[in-house]
Amino acid sequence: MAKKSFREAINETLLQEMRRDPTVIVMGEDIAGGAGSPGEDDAWGGVLGVTKGLVAEFGRERVLDTPLTESAYVGAAAGAAATGLRPVAELMFVDFMGVCFDQIFNQAAKFRYMFGGKAVTPMVIRTMYGAGFRAASQHSQCLYPIFTHIPGLKVAIPSSAYEAKGLLTQAIRDDDPVMFFEHKAMYDEEEDVPDDPYTIPFGEANLTREGDDVTIVAIGRMVQFSNQVADKLEADGISCTVVDPRTTSPLDEDTILECAEETGRVVVVDEANPRCSMARDIAALVAERSFGALKAPVRQVTPPHTPVPFAPGLEDLYIPTPDKIEAAVREVAAA
Amino acid sequence: MTKTIQAVTMPKWGLAMTEGMVAAWHVEEGSEIAAGDEILDIETTKITNAFEAPGAGVLRRQVVAEGETVPVGALLAVVAGADVTDADIDAFIADFEANFDAEAAAAAEGGGPEPEVTEAGGRRLRYLKAGDGDATPALLLHGFGGDLNSWMFNQPALAEDRPVFALDLPGHGGSAKEVGPGDVAALAAAATDFMDALGIDRAHLAGHSLGGAVALAIALDDPTRAASLTLVCPAGLGPDINMDYIEGFIAAGRRKQLKPVLEQLFADPELVSRDMMEDIIKYKRLDGAVAALQTIAGAAFAGGRQATVMNDQVEAVSAPVQVIWGTQDRIVPAAHADTLPPQVEVHRFDDAGHMVHMEKAAEVNGLLTGFIAE
Numbered sequence: 001m002a003k004k005s006f007r008e009a010i011n012e013t014l015l016q017e018m019r020r021d022p023t024v025i026v027m028g029e030d031i032a033g034g035a036g037s038p039g040e041d042d043a044w045g046g047v048l049g050v051t052k053g054l055v056a057e058f059g060r061e062r063v064l065d066t067p068l069t070e071s072a073y074v075g076a077a078a079g080a081a082a083t084g085l086r087p088v089a090e091l092m093f094v095d096f097m098g099v100c101f102d103q104i105f106n107q108a109a110k111f112r113y114m115f116g117g118k119a120v121t122p123m124v125i126r127t128m129y130g131a132g133f134r135a136a137s138q139h140s141q142c143l144y145p146i147f148t149h150i151p152g153l154k155v156a157i158p159s160s161a162y163e164a165k166g167l168l169t170q171a172i173r174d175d176d177p178v179m180f181f182e183h184k185a186m187y188d189e190e191e192d193v194p195d196d197p198y199t200i201p202f203g204e205a206n207l208t209r210e211g212d213d214v215t216i217v218a219i220g221r222m223v224q225f226s227n228q229v230a231d232k233l234e235a236d237g238i239s240c241t242v243v244d245p246r247t248t249s250p251l252d253e254d255t256i257l258e259c260a261e262e263t264g265r266v267v268v269v270d271e272a273n274p275r276c277s278m279a280r281d282i283a284a285l286v287a288e289r290s291f292g293a294l295k296a297p298v299r300q301v302t303p304p305h306t307p308v309p310f311a312p313g314l315e316d317l318y319i320p321t322p323d324k325i326e327a328a329v330r331e332v333a334a335a
Numbered sequence: 336m337t338k339t340i341q342a343v344t345m346p347k348w349g350l351a352m353t354e355g356m357v358a359a360w361h362v363e364e365g366s367e368i369a370a371g372d373e374i375l376d377i378e379t380t381k382i383t384n385a386f387e388a389p390g391a392g393v394l395r396r397q398v399v400a401e402g403e404t405v406p407v408g409a410l411l412a413v414v415a416g417a418d419v420t421d422a423d424i425d426a427f428i429a430d431f432e433a434n435f436d437a438e439a440a441a442a443a444e445g446g447g448p449e450p451e452v453t454e455a456g457g458r459r460l461r462y463l464k465a466g467d468g469d470a471t472p473a474l475l476l477h478g479f480g481g482d483l484n485s486w487m488f489n490q491p492a493l494a495e496d497r498p499v500f501a502l503d504l505p506g507h508g509g510s511a512k513e514v515g516p517g518d519v520a521a522l523a524a525a526a527t528d529f530m531d532a533l534g535i536d537r538a539h540l541a542g543h544s545l546g547g548a549v550a551l552a553i554a555l556d557d558p559t560r561a562a563s564l565t566l567v568c569p570a571g572l573g574p575d576i577n578m579d580y581i582e583g584f585i586a587a588g589r590r591k592q593l594k595p596v597l598e599q600l601f602a603d604p605e606l607v608s609r610d611m612m613e614d615i616i617k618y619k620r621l622d623g624a625v626a627a628l629q630t631i632a633g634a635a636f637a638g639g640r641q642a643t644v645m646n647d648q649v650e651a652v653s654a655p656v657q658v659i660w661g662t663q664d665r666i667v668p669a670a671h672a673d674t675l676p677p678q679v680e681v682h683r684f685d686d687a688g689h690m691v692h693m694e695k696a697a698e699v700n701g702l703l704t705g706f707i708a709e
Contacts, residue, residue, distance in 0.1 A: 196512075198617070
């Protein structure tokens, strides 16, 4: 076992699953790094180098550089999945997903249902999300709540390199379409990741911290921030449970409710826009099902309901930070 | 009385340990101590255990207070003769602290033994080697569901005198997950393949639980390979096995399910830590791990009984044999030791369970090093 970055963990997963199963293919914009430029095939490996090395081992039959037409290649991936391949399509920034909603919402997500269970759609769409990159409002959104809203899609949001490998392996082997969200600020973060393949089941939340006073439910990158807060507050006598749902669809409601009832105090941390977000969804779940156990109102830590600002100072204010999470936890702990 | 001043420093137990907390002092300042005395308890994220005095003298100073956490290599206490002045002790501590660099110590530790991988008998086997020299090596074999970290409290003590190899049996830890038929004979053949691959003709074998049966099978199959046998709560000496444990271990996918299963391993269930459970769950997620455990359980414990029982063959083992058992063992009953011939030394610990080599590490280390040195 060695320390690997989030980026390396994803790269290794793609490599291992392509070796294991010849029906696994990858496709996307620039993922081989420059179609038509001889000698420069693998110069890029995607906009942030995640698919580097794949074309060298598997060739252009299985590593497809696509034109800049998400609607075409995401549709092609859905069709390929329904007819026997396991495509992993990379859609650079989740912000661009709008042009292929029909292919995802009405086709891939519905095949199993509309064909009476006679079709499966083992397809993964990998995509980058999240703010903090000074990339402005069209390259910084989270948008996973939109996909979580659609029955038939599974949505995985890994919170670390170890989680990324296990969840992506599961996503590729899964027979349903999976939206796989990678926070662009996390690619260089390292931790111990086993060399051998492994899977983390969907719909099984992980408790990254266990405490008695406050439950923090956090999504993706916010899990790390919440862990930092939990460690800091432990010294001040406030002990926190941190719940990482890992997948927002399926959502491990049982674990969230169990922790909410054990502590009676809940903070939900979500980097997505607040309206119709996971924060709203989880807060409503807890309020409806565990109301009797609550000792304080559920608090949500989210950005304001605005586009992600381009001005660096404003972008920093927009993103939920450990300080904001800490303030919310202290508030519910004192209530 | 010697004028030497000895530093007692935070040990490194297991590959992942970077720091430890002083949970309790057992010896007051000014007390005489002998090498091997348990002088304090150290708590890591994985487990709490007693720490033995590395040398004899007077415990002159407790440098770290109870409840404090310090990095591996940090000064915990000073042992010296009664004739050493307080000023000399103060100077020694000041000098140590001035030269101690936690990051450098951690980096140096990181450069210590790391697990390695070898190809043996057509499969990948992972092992950890510690210690060196010409003395007959020792080979440590963990039990069902365990791995080389099972020996984290024992391997360093043994490695002071000889090379010590802790092996991941097939299906376990970082070794390949193909286990063949998965019975005791197949695991013994894999361990022998490992010895061949590393050029180890003969070794002191120590096996825990299922690894004990494996060690015994190696010695019976080819007496030239075993210099001695230490069987810790071993399988292979009787028919009984706690199938609730075996099946629970295989089935548990989450910490909450695993906890009551693992608590059966220890006399003190508090020893089951979050990290211990997390490591096991991560192992079980690896491709092929659960299938390997199922194959081994189906072969070695078919029908809820141990399939390979060798207690009536122990007399035929030419190498010296000792057995160590926690009488509160809830996995393999300690009564299995009652059937052994008189030449086998049996050591029982009343306040320990199946993981006696962890719960009574100091005592077990004493028995291991003493027995092997003979």
